[in-house]
Amino acid sequence: MVIQIARVQKPAPPFRAPAVVDGNFKDISLQDYQGRYLVFFWYPMDFTFVCPTEIIAFSDRIDEFRELNCDVIAASCDSEYSHLAWINTERKKGGLGKMNIPILADKTKEIAKMYGIYIEEQGITLRGLFIIDPRGIVRQITINDLPVGRSVDETLRLLEAFRYTDEHGEVCPVNWQKGDKTIKPDVSASKEYFASLTAETEITATSTITTTSIP
Structure with missing residues (x-):
């Protein structure tokens, strides 16, 4: 079977999987987010070290993404039960606490493989982040090695830039910030x-x- 791999300018590989949403189990799919931007980011494993700092940061700033017509999904290859246990663990003990974003469970690893961030030898994923536009097209991919987390500020900057180019047809130069010349x-x-x-x-x-x- 040929696996569709995520590529910039190409349709995002479709997915459907269980997730923890508002403390409950629920199946979610890429189709659910049609018509909105989506930040789909992967982390290696539950109950680790860098991962909670990233997930909490994105969750706590979800309103900034929603103002830009964007949703956020975090994902790993852990089970939804592991996700829920981590959410129910206090932040001061390394847990996630209350989440404002879905945490997707890719137990089969098939979605991670389609997005090109699965590490076969370790059974976990790299820190992949994908910005998908309202048409379902991948616009940006960032993949970090395991030791270094992503930046919420930079993700918002990129999202602002792609939204601007989509709406106005102009292009954004180096280090562009909202309000800068295009x-x-x-x-x-x-x-x-x-x-x-x-x-x-x-x-x-x-x-x-x-x-x-x-x-």
């Missing part, structure tokens, strides 16, 4: 952006010269 993807029109950079550089240089010349 570029019209046209040879002639793009010169407006580059000219503005040159003007800003000249103003900064002039200001520096003036300041340093004052006795």
